[in-house]
Amino acid sequence: MARTQGSHSDITGPRVREAALRLFAQHGYAAVSMRQIAREVGVQAGALYNYTPDKQALLFSLLQGHMDELLAAWEAEPRPQGARDRLEGFVRFHIRFNLARPEAIFISYMELRNLDPENFAVIEALRKRYEGALEEILRDGQTEGAFSVPDTRLASYALIAMLTGVNTWYRAGGRLSIEEVADIYWDMVRKAVSAG
Amino acid sequence: MARTQGSHSDITGPRVREAALRLFAQHGYAAVSMRQIAREVGVQAGALYNYTPDKQALLFSLLQGHMDELLAAWEAEPRPQGARDRLEGFVRFHIRFNLARPEAIFISYMELRNLDPENFAVIEALRKRYEGALEEILRDGQTEGAFSVPDTRLASYALIAMLTGVNTWYRAGGRLSIEEVADIYWDMVRKAVSAG
DNA sequence: AAGCTATCTGAACATGTGTTCAGATCAAGC
DNA sequence: GCTTGATCTGAACACATGTTCAGATAGCTT
Structure with missing residues (x-):
């Protein structure tokens, strides 16, 4: 037993x-x-x-576990009415979540090429689902007339890259708190998608 | 002989x-x-x-060669008067240069941790010099009153990450030309640093 | 107290690693 | 045409790799 x-x-x-x-x-x-x-x-x-069972499965399990957590956490977030507020929610969530798990984020972006093709496909699908959430917000905002984003696909790539980049330089105990960083990034994102 | x-x-x-x-x-x-x-x-x-001499030197030489090329190409670019035009020049240069050398860009960001400490320091210094050029433009624009960027350091990180991200999704022969991509990114960058 | 079994050790396996080097090869310069 | 030396081969070195497995260990269950 x-x-x-x-x-x-x-x-x-x-x-x-x-x-x-x-x-x-x-x-x-x-x-x-x-x-x-x-x-x-x-x-x-x-x-x-x-x-x-082997080293490859260990990597896959780590990545899959992380993506599951990410999606679950995102789907548990409140979903405000307007696209503008939803975008702000996404920006703050992404920065907060990523800075809380720097190692997992890092390998999620760096070790994709070391996954077997089948494993890669699984992780890639999960990531597309997450990034799709951002694009949907941008599309909604475009429809509502809240944003001026001609190419929502491109914009979602650009914003994700910008937000994820926080992990490359942020160090806990630095001159800025996570909330301050999120404020600054949200300000830039807000303007970038505005009518300008 | x-x-x-x-x-x-x-x-x-x-x-x-x-x-x-x-x-x-x-x-x-x-x-x-x-x-x-x-x-x-x-x-x-x-x-x-x-x-x-060994495998490590091969990696270092590739990275150093690439950074030298990058800096030389950037310093050979025209240097317009206003910060706004210089920023536009930087955005278009960065996208154009990066998309022309996807492999070199890729290893420059992925393989830094595989450099010996001394080699890493050299490459890191070169990269700081390049990224410093962007921050200087942002600082000038802030002084001129052309931009509204309270934290130029953070903004430079954010913009670099956003621009470099192009390499993760752009594929030659896709629906957009490099110039079209640069137009769209420049539009977002322009708005992101504006008074909003 | 005894036994069961999940867990771990320690050694082994076949293969791959970066690197070295004596000797073969072959084109250039006399 | 002969020599010279840069270039390459092929084998070897010592060590690291992922993985397997028989047997030792130890803590729960009865």
């Missing part, structure tokens, strides 16, 4: 995922060995295979 | 760099072996060491 309490796997499982996430983010998937992950967890390399 | 004509190195040298650039961009530095590069060139792995 399976042990349901005090099992090491309750401890080791998450630790494996945390170590892998941190190391993949720091050095890159290809540059990190299973033995490095194991050392970080305080275990032999073979023990990792109680928690993942 | 060194052969000065018909030497194979005149052919092989560039081919090594091209193969490395393409493979690094496609699979990542850590995931590409010297034997893969050699196979692409049509040579044995040992021969590569006539063209680079």
